[in-house]
Amino acid sequence: MRYPLADIDNVPEDIREHILAVAEKSGFVPNVFLGLARRPAEFRAFFAYYDALMEKETGNLTKADREMIVTATSAANGCLYCVVAHGAVLRIFAKDPYVADQVAVDHRHADITPRQRAMLDFAMKVSQDPAAVNDADHDALAAHGFDDEDAWDIAAITGFFGLSNRMALIGGMQPNPEFYLMGRVPREKKG
Numbered sequence: 001m002r003y004p005l006a007d008i009d010n011v012p013e014d015i016r017e018h019i020l021a022v023a024e025k026s027g028f029v030p031n032v033f034l035g036l037a038r039r040p041a042e043f044r045a046f047f048a049y050y051d052a053l054m055e056k057e058t059g060n061l062t063k064a065d066r067e068m069i070v071t072a073t074s075a076a077n078g079c080l081y082c083v084v085a086h087g088a089v090l091r092i093f094a095k096d097p098y099v100a101d102q103v104a105v106d107h108r109h110a111d112i113t114p115r116q117r118a119m120l121d122f123a124m125k126v127s128q129d130p131a132a133v134n135d136a137d138h139d140a141l142a143a144h145g146f147d148d149e150d151a152w153d154i155a156a157i158t159g160f161f162g163l164s165n166r167m168a169l170i171g172g173m174q175p176n177p178e179f180y181l182m183g184r185v186p187r188e189k190k191g
Helices: 013-026 031-037 040-054 063-076 080-094 099-109 114-128 135-142 148-171
Strands: none
Touching: 013 031, 013 040, 031 040, 031 080, 031 148, 040 063, 040 148, 063 080, 063 099, 063 114, 063 148, 080 099, 080 148, 099 114, 114 135, 114 148, 135 148
16 A cells, blocks of 8 residues: 555544444454544544445435445446445345446446446446436436435435545555455354
């Protein structure tokens, strides 16, 4: 990595608690947490917006939908870290060990529903040509049960991870090895 990971023992207490809570749940500390912890104000802002977007309980997007958006758009942006990390979470939420790989390679040929394809078509357009998004794109989403607030959520997730992808790329952030097997092989039960 171009920028050193923070030492967990030398970060503010609220950030350390956040990181340790993630480690307790996942079994490891994802590199993105230590990568961002070196700049505490940005860490707090990043994860506050992440939580607002990805942990949201309202709207028509499932947790798997949200991770699918991140995986597809991160692949288009060439971000290995986010494809691998969020692909792992997608496999878990979708309960499908193949879906993330298919979506990352080409969502148009992935074994997903027409609803998911419409969602990802919209996300990809927001990612690659946002000035071209028009009423027809919103109508295509509406035909699959998405409302204007859902379109906002899809665009916000896409935009937020555009930032995340770029920071991971310029920092040379690498996915933790643990991500590669998540959702592919059963997790060992804790005693």
